[in-house]
Amino acid sequence: IRHTIPERLDQQRHRHNRGSQGGRPTGFDREHYKKRNTVERAINRLKGFRAVATRYEKRAYIYLGTVALAALMVWLRT
Template sequence: MDLRAIGLGRLHRKPDQVAADKAYGPRGFRAYLRKRDIAHANPEKTDQRRHRHNRSRRDSRPPGCDREIYRRRNMIERCFNRLKGFRGIATRYGKTATSHEAAVTLASFLLWSRSV
């Protein structure tokens, strides 16, 4: 994380890299990240790839996508989806942050014990 002071006030944080799914693949979003010097690991949609190939040769360079980072993002997203299978976590029955954290910890342990 890059911490920068912009004028007076608190420090603003800027992520080193963004790993998002295919919904965040449009050129506008990538241009936004490039303008702020943030790397991205967003795969390109298949229809956008087809449109890019149908355009001229000079516009046909594919945007970069680090597949290893994207795989790790997918693994974490699947873990969150498994945690949502526990009703108390999905609906957040725990009123306080500590009780909700305890429920997430217990559910994580149960998921881990099933996998071993």
């Protein structure tokens, strides 16, 4: 997901007060921000499982299975 962070109101005022020297406004897309929030919340829920957060497994396919199982448990709980 692309970088998308809303600009603070005081930064908007400062940029507006500087006029043409204030630069271009940041490209904030509300829909991208919502998707980013959804992804971050899902990852944080997965990190609630110790095996996913610490990654003790040496092999990638075992870790992928652990993540899939954790995702399934999160999905069934909701």
